Amino acid sequence: MLKALATAATVVLAAQAPAAAQIPGEDPTIATANLIDREGNPVGTAALVETPHGVLIQPQLRSLPPGVHAIHLHENGACEPPTFESAGGHYNPGERHHGIMNAEGAHAGDLPNIHVGEDGVLESDLLAVGVTLEEGAEGTLFPEGGTAIVIHAGPDDYRSDPAGNAGDRIACGVIEMPAP
Numbered sequence: 001m002l003k004a005l006a007t008a009a010t011v012v013l014a015a016q017a018p019a020a021a022q023i024p025g026e027d028p029t030i031a032t033a034n035l036i037d038r039e040g041n042p043v044g045t046a047a048l049v050e051t052p053h054g055v056l057i058q059p060q061l062r063s064l065p066p067g068v069h070a071i072h073l074h075e076n077g078a079c080e081p082p083t084f085e086s087a088g089g090h091y092n093p094g095e096r097h098h099g100i101m102n103a104e105g106a107h108a109g110d111l112p113n114i115h116v117g118e119d120g121v122l123e124s125d126l127l128a129v130g131v132t133l134e135e136g137a138e139g140t141l142f143p144e145g146g147t148a149i150v151i152h153a154g155p156d157d158y159r160s161d162p163a164g165n166a167g168d169r170i171a172c173g174v175i176e177m178p179a180p
Contacts, residue, residue, distance in 0.1 A: 077146020
């Protein structure tokens with residue numbers, strides 16, 4: 001049931017988010033993250049686009065283990081392999097509980113699980129509600145110290161505090177604004 005719910009949520013977000021990101025006459029704010037694995041090898045990128053409804057995250061990754069994995073926004077802009085503990089906990093400026101299915105949740109950094117194919121490739125669209133790329137704004141992904149995107153070995157159970165029992169951190173990327 002949770003897998004079906006997560007898949008449905010990702011499909012709904014994927015269907016709604018791109019239209020919101022393509023507003024005629026507006027230049028969206030865009031950020032990027034270059035993700036690495038536990039050995040420090042590049043595994044792909046994620047584009048982040050400001051929308052009227054949150055930040056659209058578009059990971060394009062390879063060489064990941066097949067299966068369902070948690071993906072979260074984390075509170076520190078640091079990705080030191082092999083454990084990525086330097087990324088800290090989930091990004092949670094509202095000091096809420098973890099989990100999109102928790103009545104007292106969710107963290108701003110909680111996202112639907114991702115599904116990596118047998119070929120190790122992931123291309124997806126996720127919408128992070130309650131965050132922004134606008135520096136200095138409430139929920140900014142550019143607080144002092146920055147933020148990161150982290151992928152975990154297992155799926156998020158969408159309930160357990162503080163991280164959904166998602167297991168080890170297997171990939172990480174610091175969120176950065178492109179140079180002007």
